Amino acid sequence: MKKLHYERPIIQRLNVGVMNKFGTKTEYAPVTHVDGNAVKGLLAKYGSPLFVISEKTIRKTFRDANRAFKTRYPKVQFAWSYKTNYVNAVCNVFHQEGSWAEVVSGFEYQKALQNGVSGNKIIFNGPDKSMEELTMAIENNSLLHIDHLDELYMIKELATKSKKKPRVAIRVNMDTGVYPIWDRFGFNYENGQAWDAINKIILNDQMELVGLHCHIGTFMLAPSAYGLAASKLSDLALSIKKKFKKSIQYIDMGGGFASRNTLKGSYLQGMDLAPSFDSFAEEITTAILNAGFAKDELPMLVLETGRALIDDAGFLLGSVISNKRLSDGRRATILDFGVNILFTSFWYDHKISPAQEFSQYSEDSVLYGPLCMNIDVVRENITLPPLKRDDQVVVHSVGAYNMTQWMQFISLRPAIVMIDKNDKPHLIRKRETLKSIETEEVLPAYLKDFKL
Amino acid sequence: MPRVPEIILFYRDSIVRSYGQIFFSDDRGFSVLLLAVSFINPFAGMSGLLAVISVIIMAKVMGLNPAITRTGLYSYNALMLGLVMGIYFQFSLAFFVVLLLGNFVTLLITVWMAVRTSSSKVPFLSIPFILGVWVVLLSSRSLGAIQLSERGVYELNELWNFGGPVLVAAYEKINEWNVPLAFDIYLKSLSAIIFQFNIIAGSIIAIGLLVYSRIAFSLSLIGFYSGYLFCYFVQGNISELQDSYIGFNFILTALGLGGFFLVPSSKSYLLVALSTPLVSLLIGALGTVLGVYQLPLYSLPFSLIVIGMVFTLNNRFEVKGLAPVLYQLYSPEKNLYSFWNQMERFKNDTYYHIHLPFFGEWRMSQGHAGGITHKGDWRFAWDFDIVDETGKTYRPPGKTTSDFYCYGLPVLAPAAGYVATVVDDVDDNEI
Numbered sequence: 093m094k095k096l097h098y099e100r101p102i103i104q105r106l107n108v109g110v111m112n113k114f115g116t117k118t119e120y121a122p123v124t125h126v127d128g129n130a131v132k133g134l135l136a137k138y139g140s141p142l143f144v145i146s147e148k149t150i151r152k153t154f155r156d157a158n159r160a161f162k163t164r165y166p167k168v169q170f171a172w173s174y175k176t177n178y179v180n181a182v183c184n185v186f187h188q189e190g191s192w193a194e195v196v197s198g199f200e201y202q203k204a205l206q207n208g209v210s211g212n213k214i215i216f217n218g219p220d221k222s223m224e225e226l227t228m229a230i231e232n233n234s235l236l237h238i239d240h241l242d243e244l245y246m247i248k249e250l251a252t253k254s255k256k257k258p259r260v261a262i263r264v265n266m267d268t269g270v271y272p273i274w275d276r277f278g279f280n281y282e283n284g285q286a287w288d289a290i291n292k293i294i295l296n297d298q299m300e301l302v303g304l305h306c307h308i309g310t311f312m313l314a315p316s317a318y319g320l321a322a323s324k325l326s327d328l329a330l331s332i333k334k335k336f337k338k339s340i341q342y343i344d345m346g347g348g349f350a351s352r353n354t355l356k357g358s359y360l361q362g363m364d365l366a367p368s369f370d371s372f373a374e375e376i377t378t379a380i381l382n383a384g385f386a387k388d389e390l391p392m393l394v395l396e397t398g399r400a401l402i403d404d405a406g407f408l409l410g411s412v413i414s415n416k417r418l419s420d421g422r423r424a425t426i427l428d429f430g431v432n433i434l435f436t437s438f439w440y441d442h443k444i445s446p447a448q449e450f451s452q453y454s455e456d457s458v459l460y461g462p463l464c465m466n467i468d469v470v471r472e473n474i475t476l477p478p479l480k481r482d483d484q485v486v487v488h489s490v491g492a493y494n495m496t497q498w499m500q501f502i503s504l505r506p507a508i509v510m511i512d513k514n515d516k517p518h519l520i521r522k523r524e525t526l527k528s529i530e531t532e533e534v535l536p537a538y539l540k541d542f543k544l
Numbered sequence: 545m546p547r548v549p550e551i552i553l554f555y556r557d558s559i560v561r562s563y564g565q566i567f568f569s570d571d572r573g574f575s576v577l578l579l580a581v582s583f584i585n586p587f588a589g590m591s592g593l594l595a596v597i598s599v600i601i602m603a604k605v606m607g608l609n610p611a612i613t614r615t616g617l618y619s620y621n622a623l624m625l626g627l628v629m630g631i632y633f634q635f636s637l638a639f640f641v642v643l644l645l646g647n648f649v650t651l652l653i654t655v656w657m658a659v660r661t662s663s664s665k666v667p668f669l670s671i672p673f674i675l676g677v678w679v680v681l682l683s684s685r686s687l688g689a690i691q692l693s694e695r696g697v698y699e700l701n702e703l704w705n706f707g708g709p710v711l712v713a714a715y716e717k718i719n720e721w722n723v724p725l726a727f728d729i730y731l732k733s734l735s736a737i738i739f740q741f742n743i744i745a746g747s748i749i750a751i752g753l754l755v756y757s758r759i760a761f762s763l764s765l766i767g768f769y770s771g772y773l774f775c776y777f778v779q780g781n782i783s784e785l786q787d788s789y790i791g792f793n794f795i796l797t798a799l800g801l802g803g804f805f806l807v808p809s810s811k812s813y814l815l816v817a818l819s820t821p822l823v824s825l826l827i828g829a830l831g832t833v834l835g836v837y838q839l840p841l842y843s844l845p846f847s848l849i850v851i852g853m854v855f856t857l858n859n860r861f862e863v864k865g866l867a868p869v870l871y872q873l874y875s876p877e878k879n880l881y882s883f884w885n886q887m888e889r890f891k892n893d894t895y896y897h898i899h900l901p902f903f904g905e906w907r908m909s910q911g912h913a914g915g916i917t918h919k920g921d922w923r924f925a926w927d928f929d930i931v932d933e934t935g936k937t938y939r940p941p942g943k944t945t946s947d948f949y950c951y952g953l954p955v956l957a958p959a960a961g962y963v964a965t966v967v968d969d970v971d972d973n974e975i
Binding site: 152155156159161162163164165166370374377381 | 902903904905906930932933949950952953954
């Protein structure tokens, strides 16, 4: 006979006359499988904790986004934002679906090249581009998005030495009705800096201005901001056409679409708040189509979406280490993952589901991570059924930023597994070992010996 | 510089272009080169030139269209007749009279065929020349005043008479050149087109052809060697081909089909390679028949095959693959570039362009005579919607119109036009 699952008893104060938890059923359903693979089996095979990515979800989300835009605008191109998740397997799924690459640093650029993306399909953003990185990008015909005038002058200098004409765009910031304005990036539209930079580029004629770029925020919940941004960029493009008789090849609206995670402090669940791809598409394409471009001079629309495409495809599987009762009576559960590998727990209240069956009883708890640091709190307040040591949990929507911002701190970083279209798991990043931490360390000889 | 009188230009063009017409060319440099080469055998050359001039005068006197005369179209058959007669007969007064009369007959046949074939866009090539030469040869057998020339029998003697020991030595030296047999026959066949039969004339013509048109030169090689390979393959009478240089039919077929009547392309080259065996068959067949009457073949096989091919290709139901040359520019390169240019400029102007009325990828849910609602008066309608990979047209739960993928998307006009009516009072469908 199978051993029954043991659940410890809970003591809950009963408030008469007021709605209480004994009357309501918990909304959580256990998540025992991800894409047809048992959570227990995956953790047993690859260790705990474990990141799991669903390739099916990536492709479906991408195709939804692609359809939303392609049915509203004739020329659309997505560029996968490497900083969101630069695991090569994930990037290549996007490239297989037709995405270019968008990178913000030298090593991301090299990663894109090594993945096989051809140079002219890499968009190089970011304020910190060294001379070597710029030289390499110019040689490969990549698209350089200029952030500041110093970069403009650096590229001008390199252009005189190179046989190729650098293909550049400028990043523009503007007031789109949302707070805060990200005016630290790029050139401002309202005070004329952007027009000045455009004139500098075109009149100098050593670079080719092929596009206009903006990235107005992150986790945007208001599509109208994008509509405003698109119309301001279209304005710039039409002014360029009027003065220089030159057509801009593309308008890059950057990223920033919200995913369905719930922000900390948000009253409504993220699932209800996040605008759909269709609403963003409607705003952006309407603004550009109505801006006044000639029919055959409509610029290509480039999107650098990251979070909204990958978040829902990523899961984090983990195990319970122990339970505690805090001094004020609250239940605390300690998990084997914390802010060290779930960086986004600083911003979101992630949905966490138990991975095994449970009764209808639940308890308010705090979820802590394994670090011995006080800031390591995964969820300050969550209602979960009682968990015991070695029970397993599944964290939802962790695909974005966690696998690039995770810390090499106290715990070794876990493995990443991708489950393909046929529900077969593939290891796409091995669990780190001590060697991974020490491989770049150099110990000076005089420190080798000591006597205690 | 005083303006050259029009009449001189007229004669210059008519005479010079007659030579080029034999090679399907109107390039003046090439034509002058051919004229010069025709004089390597000076009797042929003189007779040919005389024939051309006489026919042009005849054409003018009879009031034929001077514009056509100027292209050399009426006179190239007479030119060939003159060249042939100059080779085979002794020069004498009677000879020249018969030459003139023979040219006249040729001109009559030429004009008749030109008018008859112009409506069906089919050429007459050298049929008038063949008929004319048969008339002259057959009648000359009963004319005592016309003597067969004895030139060529004692070649070295004549060369000595003409140019002394220098010419003889040069002639011997040329004959000692070890030209590979394959090239030797090709060059001599090339020269046989203007009835010269020697390797110098062939080489000069080959160089001239290469300069005038690379395509024509390559076609001449392909045509000639494909014909010969076929002969080897069927173990035909190679030695007869070699001695009579009748292989020039292959070269002319290649020039005609490869780049003159059809736009040069890999398919036209293939057609050439397939047509030269036909010419070879016809050489054998006609040779047997005409041999009974001791009449020469000359360019009859080439003419018949090319006329037949052009007629068939012009009467196709579906024109695809081999493109006919609609406006002749007399140069394979010009025909090709003009064709490419037309394709580039006009490919969309043959029909009215209608776009589908949306961006992106949609699915046609019901088309012509769809059977569901497209029946009767509505049978020519198209319905469109959008599906995802699972085949659903909506996002779950699909309870409102905005859950459907195709709701609210922009609809485009299929073509430019005017707004005729605006209808705005139709309610959304219920789900």
